[in-house]
Amino acid sequence: MIHSLDAIKAINDGRQDSLVVSTMTPNRYWESVSSNHDLDLPIFGAMGKASSVALGLALARPDKRIVVLDGDGGLLMNLGSLVTIADQEPDNLVHFVFEDGMYFTTGGQPVPGAGRVNLAGIAKDAGFRESFELDNLEDLVNELPNIMSAKGPVFVCLKVTHGEELPEVYIGDTAGAMRRMAAKLREE
Numbered sequence: 001m002i003h004s005l006d007a008i009k010a011i012n013d014g015r016q017d018s019l020v021v022s023t024m025t026p027n028r029y030w031e032s033v034s035s036n037h038d039l040d041l042p043i044f045g046a047m048g049k050a051s052s053v054a055l056g057l058a059l060a061r062p063d064k065r066i067v068v069l070d071g072d073g074g075l076l077m078n079l080g081s082l083v084t085i086a087d088q089e090p091d092n093l094v095h096f097v098f099e100d101g102m103y104f105t106t107g108g109q110p111v112p113g114a115g116r117v118n119l120a121g122i123a124k125d126a127g128f129r130e131s132f133e134l135d136n137l138e139d140l141v142n143e144l145p146n147i148m149s150a151k152g153p154v155f156v157c158l159k160v161t162h163g164e165e166l167p168e169v170y171i172g173d174t175a176g177a178m179r180r181m182a183a184k185l186r187e188e
Helices: 004-014 024-033 050-060 072-077 080-088 119-126 137-149 174-187
Strands: 019-023 040-043 066-071 093-099 130-134 154-161
Touching: 004 024, 004 066, 004 093, 004 137, 004 154, 019 024, 019 050, 024 040, 024 066, 024 093, 040 050, 040 174, 050 066, 050 080, 050 093, 066 072, 072 093, 080 119, 093 119, 119 130, 119 154, 130 137, 137 154
Parallel strands: 019 040, 019 066, 066 093, 093 154, 130 154
Antiparallel strands: none
C-alpha cells in the first residue's frame, strides 16, 4: 500500500504544468503540497463529478495535460464517466484513483465492492488506452514519467492507506478556483 501523502507528493513532482482536478480525500492532501494552486481545480460539494469536470477541461484544452485525483467512492458514484471518457478519447487526460476501500472523508464507511472490484480492469474494459494498478511507492515513482507522457486517456488505480495524522478537511471555493484557473490560462 502507498501512503496517500507520498502518492500526492510524487504526482505533484511529476505534474509540470498540468491542470489538476481534485476531490474528496485526494484533495485533502493535494492542497498541502501543490506547487501551482493557480492550475488546481478542487471540486467541493459534487462527489463523483471530478472525472466529468476533468473530461470537459481535457476537451476544451487539448494543449494541456489534465490530471484528475479521485477517490474510489467518488468514482463508484459516477462509474459511467469511465465509458464517456473512453468514448471521447482525450489524449491529454490522466485519471488517478486513490483506492482505500472506504468513504474516508465522510466517516470511513466501506465502499461497495471494496477489495473485490478491479477498477483498473473496469477502466481498461471501458476503453482507456492505458490502465495501471500500483500498490507501492517505488513502482509509482518509476512509472510516473511514462504515465504522465502516455497518450490518454490513462487510468491509474493507486492502492492507498492513510497515516495517523491527516490534513484537516479543506473546504474551499470551486467557483473561485475556476476563475483563478481561467485567469492563469488566459495569461498564457
